[in-house]
Amino acid sequence: MTLDGGCSAGFTNSLEQFLNKYVEAFRKTHETFLLDDHSAWKEKIVQNISGVTFRQLEVFLDTCISRYHSKKIEVGTAIGIIGAQSICEPATHMTLKTFHFAGVASMNITLGVPRIKEILDAVKKIRTPVIFATLECETNVKFARLVASRIEKTNLGSVAESIKIVMTTRSASIVVTLDMAMIQDAHLCIDANVVKESILQTRGIKLKQEHVKVLDVRKLEVVPEEADRSRLHFRLHNLKRMLPNVIVRGINTVQRVVINEVKEEKEDNKYKLLAEGTRILAVMGTEGIDGCKTTSNDVFEVQRTLGIEAARNCIIGEIKSTMKSHGMSIDDQHMIFIGDVMTYMGEVLGFTRFGAKKMEKGVLALASFEMPADHLFNGGVNGRVESVRGVSESIILGLPIQIGTGMFxxxxxxxxxxxxxxxxxxxxxxxxxxxxxxxxxxxx
Known part of the structure; x- marks a missing residue:
C-alpha cells in the first residue's frame, strides 16, 4: 500500500517528518520508498534501517496508511456537532481563570476558558495581546537585546537623569539631561538630537524647532514659546509634566518586550521575542526581525495586516496552543472546521448573535440561537423564505434531519x-x- 490512494498532503507530510526524525538512514530515500513498489527495495536487500528491519518498516507504513483510510468520515456525518463537542467538552476541564507566565520577566498570557471564549466570540479587544517575533539571528542574546530595545516603548523619563526648570532674570527654560551610561547598557541609540525630534513630533506639546536647543550630546534645553508672563510659570510646569511621557524609542503600542529562551537538546539555545502590545506590522518591519515568522494572538489585527487566510490560521493555532497548554490533544480537523466557519464570509465572525446574523443563516436557525421573538418578527415583516436545510430548522418543524440517512x-x-x-x-x-x-x- 502506498500514499497514492487519496491520502491528504498533511498526512503525507506528517508521516515523512516522522520518518526523517526517527529514521536517520532513511532520510535520502524515503520519497522513492513511499512512491515506488516495495519489490524494488527487496531486490536491493535492505536488511536493517536504524535498528528496524525492512519488514517491520513495511508493516508499520501499511498499518499507518490503512488506519488513515479506515478513519475517513463518511458522507452525511454531522461533522459540525462532532467538532463542537471535541473542542467544548475538553474545555469544561479547564480552569476559569488561567494566566501563562512566558519568558524571564513573567509575561501574563490569558489561557483557559477565558481565552477560548475570546477566540470563539471573536472579541475585537483581547485582554493580553502578544506578538511572537522571530529573530534573524536566533542564537545571539546580545542581538536579541538590541532588537528588543528597538521595539519596546521607551519614555524620556526612563532615560533622563534629570528634568529641571531653570529660571533667570532674563529667561526661563527646562533643561533635560540624559543618563548616557544607562542608555549604553540598555543598547539604546539615543542622544540629544533623537530626543529633540521626538519632542517636536509629539502631539500636545506644540513646540517648534527654535524652541528646542541641543546643548551637547547628553543635554538639551526646552524654551517655551513667548506668551503672557503671567502664564509662563504655568507653561513651564505643564511642559515638565509632559516631557517624561515623550516616546524617544520603540513602538508606542508595545508596552514591554520579553526575551524568551528556548532550550535545545543538541543545538544552541534559541531566543525569541514576546512583545506585549499591538501593531504587528511595525514589529515585522523592525530591522533584525524575520517578518515571515512573526505572528500575533490578536485575530483581528492579523486580519487587518495579513488578510483573512492568516486570520483563519491564527484561530486554528490559538485554539491548538490553548488546548496544548492544558495537556489536551484534539484532532486538527476539528479546529480547522471551526476556523473555516468563522472566516468563510471573508471576515472574522464569532459565534454570537451578531456574528450569526452575517453567516446567512435562516430565520428559524437564528431564532433557535438567541432572541427568537425578534428574529421571527423581522422574518415575517420582511417576508423571508425558510429553505429548511439545517439541523435546527428541521427539528423545529418536526422533519427528518438532512444528515446521515436523512440526506436521501x-x-x-x-x-x-x-x-x-x-x-x-x-x-x-x-x-x-x-x-x-x-x-x-x-x-x-
Whole structure:
C-alpha cells in the first residue's frame, strides 16, 4: 500500500517528518520508498534501517496508511456537532481563570476558558495581546537585546537623569539631561538630537524647532514659546509634566518586550521575542526581525495586516496552543472546521448573535440561537423564505434531519390499487415514501 490512494498532503507530510526524525538512514530515500513498489527495495536487500528491519518498516507504513483510510468520515456525518463537542467538552476541564507566565520577566498570557471564549466570540479587544517575533539571528542574546530595545516603548523619563526648570532674570527654560551610561547598557541609540525630534513630533506639546536647543550630546534645553508672563510659570510646569511621557524609542503600542529562551537538546539555545502590545506590522518591519515568522494572538489585527487566510490560521493555532497548554490533544480537523466557519464570509465572525446574523443563516436557525421573538418578527415583516436545510430548522418543524440517512429519499414501485385509491396516477406509478424531508407525494 502506498500514499497514492487519496491520502491528504498533511498526512503525507506528517508521516515523512516522522520518518526523517526517527529514521536517520532513511532520510535520502524515503520519497522513492513511499512512491515506488516495495519489490524494488527487496531486490536491493535492505536488511536493517536504524535498528528496524525492512519488514517491520513495511508493516508499520501499511498499518499507518490503512488506519488513515479506515478513519475517513463518511458522507452525511454531522461533522459540525462532532467538532463542537471535541473542542467544548475538553474545555469544561479547564480552569476559569488561567494566566501563562512566558519568558524571564513573567509575561501574563490569558489561557483557559477565558481565552477560548475570546477566540470563539471573536472579541475585537483581547485582554493580553502578544506578538511572537522571530529573530534573524536566533542564537545571539546580545542581538536579541538590541532588537528588543528597538521595539519596546521607551519614555524620556526612563532615560533622563534629570528634568529641571531653570529660571533667570532674563529667561526661563527646562533643561533635560540624559543618563548616557544607562542608555549604553540598555543598547539604546539615543542622544540629544533623537530626543529633540521626538519632542517636536509629539502631539500636545506644540513646540517648534527654535524652541528646542541641543546643548551637547547628553543635554538639551526646552524654551517655551513667548506668551503672557503671567502664564509662563504655568507653561513651564505643564511642559515638565509632559516631557517624561515623550516616546524617544520603540513602538508606542508595545508596552514591554520579553526575551524568551528556548532550550535545545543538541543545538544552541534559541531566543525569541514576546512583545506585549499591538501593531504587528511595525514589529515585522523592525530591522533584525524575520517578518515571515512573526505572528500575533490578536485575530483581528492579523486580519487587518495579513488578510483573512492568516486570520483563519491564527484561530486554528490559538485554539491548538490553548488546548496544548492544558495537556489536551484534539484532532486538527476539528479546529480547522471551526476556523473555516468563522472566516468563510471573508471576515472574522464569532459565534454570537451578531456574528450569526452575517453567516446567512435562516430565520428559524437564528431564532433557535438567541432572541427568537425578534428574529421571527423581522422574518415575517420582511417576508423571508425558510429553505429548511439545517439541523435546527428541521427539528423545529418536526422533519427528518438532512444528515446521515436523512440526506436521501426513497422511491419505490406501488401497485395499481394504491393509485386507484388515491384517484391519481397510472398503474405502477412512482411514490416517494416519507423518508425524506418533504414527506409523502404521489405524482400525477
Amino acid at each position: 429519499k426513497v422511491r419505490t414501485k406501488v401497485s395499481s390499487g394504491l393509485g386507484q385509491l388515491t384517484g391519481s396516477g397510472p398503474p405502477h406509478s412512482d411514490v416517494q415514501l416519507p423518508y425524506g424531508p418533504t414527506g409523502t407525494t404521489f405524482p400525477t
